[in-house]
Amino acid sequence: MNESLLLFSVITTLLYAVGTVGYLIYVIRTEKAIHRIAYGFLLAGFLSHTLGLAMLVSQIRQMPVTTLPQTFSLFAWAIVGSYLAFQLKFNIRILGTFVSPLAVVFMLLSSAIPSRVIPTSQLFKSVWLTLHVATMFLGNAIFALAFCAGIMYLLQERQIKTKSFGLLYRRLPSLEVLDSLNYVCLTFGFPLITIGLISGFVYAGAVWRSFWHWDPKEILSVVTWLIYAVLLHERLAVGWRGRRAAIMAIIGFSAILLTFVGASIILKGHHSFRLG
């Protein structure tokens, strides 16, 4: 069973890597056919990833977030899934060039850290927890897209402002499109992480009889939520957009990474994932 899980993980990583290479080639030769191939590899990777995760879930009978490698893998899965869906809806092909390396990095991180499936724990069985994990991962994955859109915006804006046009000028979409991508991600991602936080608190209240523990991850999560709340508020109230919105999306995602990776590895608390 574990061998086949490993096999799925290797195949998935390889498919994502080939997809990434395809998307990099797409930057140099913008041809629809190349994009279709790259997208196909990502999709194939996503399907194999889904199968692998399904096997894992049927084995451990709980959300696949019991170890850090599992978490990374699930995050990569959520990122690729949201990208594939966004691509269908918004058709910003070059976004794949920025998103797919992210998926590969998370897959590699996932396999670099030794994984051991731990015995089932009662702690991880609750509807609230399932909701917490699902919305948090999906919301954060969508913010990963916003992060990529933010980087693309800054690159494109810099070229237009400084009047020096590189290879990417033609490839990247217009500022308007990139900015609305930022907004769309925010309107999808923010409600999701809000639900994620609330369900997390409800779950904590039920399990530990207190919904707030000054756990580093809790604090960072709330800080992250505040960053996106400020961005959404400023967008709606005073019409923040463009560069500032892009920078906020990048800061927000950095906070997510810190929450997710940093707090789990470095800091101690009941949110930390077990290593090895």
Added chain:
Amino acid sequence: MDRIVLIGLNHKTAPVRIREKFAVVCVDTSGPFMNLGQMRALRESFYLSTCNRMEVLFTTPRLDEGISAVVGLLADIYGQTGAALKPYLYTYIDQDAVKHLYRVACSLDSMVVGEPQILGQIKDAYLQATVAKTSGVILNRLLHKSFSVAKRVRTETRIGSSAVSISYAAVELAKKIFQELQGRIVLLIGAGEMAELAAEHLLSNGVERIVVANRTLERALALAKRFNGTTVGWEELAEELRRVDIIVSSTGSPEPILSAEQVKQRMRARRNRPLFFIDIAVPRDIDPEVNRIDNVYLYNIDDLQGIVEINQAERLKEATRAEHIIAAEALKFNGWLRTLEVVPTIVSLREKAEQIRKAEVRKTLSQLESLSDEEVEAIEVLTQSMVKKLLHDPILFLKRTSNRARKDYYLDVARKLFHLDLDRSETEEEEDQLSLDSDKMS
């Protein structure tokens, strides 16, 4: 066999004082060029005249006579002797003429390489030739081919993909900022050829409307009328920044008319929607500091010129790829031209008939396995003699056409009747016709 000849002059070979003479007479459709059709040395003819070039394309059975007749006609138009005109003319024959026409159609020979207008001009000129019935089998095919070659070059190279004029560059930038120009409002400050051209260009790319500001109200009203827009008072200029999205400025003012502070103050009221300033004036109208404000983009004339130059260089690079396509296509045309002879046509007619016969015999025999060798032989002989008899008259007719004046016409009909040109499918011909028709309408 008829020869294809192209005689012409362009911006590289002739100065404007000579080119303009031909440009003027060519506009008049009943002008001296109409005589081309009546020249006995020419079989088919076509002419093209734009402000940068004049090309006469014709086929002739007698090369020297044809050339001197056309040069004579051109000299008449020029009002001098042929010898005086000769240094400005180029003459291309057969393969070279084909290649030159393709280069012109693909805009490789244009003053601004890659500009798209020339193809439309050729299509118009060809339309005239078909109306005047001066073009025939060879030129019809050649011109249709030139359209499809131009189309191929346009899709396979990036020769026409980048802006090579200031107003194109401005529109391209606007699209990189706003994505769509629909619903955007343009403020035109001052006047001037380049600013008006830019405004016109923005309008044709979907801008909602144009607001005109000018120190003299009369001029503002005149411009507003021209662009079907409205005017705004000179004092309200800064206030207008709340509503407009793109500003094209070109005044004679010695100092800036809009400061960074003025622009910055209006950004909040705009809810930070982007502003795009195109400052064509020298000295500049807009404070350069404006470019530092978030969501505001300022381009002056030098910035735009810089983009144009980079794009031009890129086009020249793409042109070499286009030349390769053209050389290959010219060879292909030559191949077709050679089939327009009696012997190759008869050969391919026989080949086609034999192919059909063999295929049908094979089909029949495969169902009749019980036949003896003699019976099979009988079927072979039967079908062979049927084909032979059937082809006898058409072949005799083709052999006689060798001496006819409109030989290539009959050969072309024969090839089409029996569908002998396999590389040229009927759909391709229909497409050519359609592309011509749609251009007629537009």
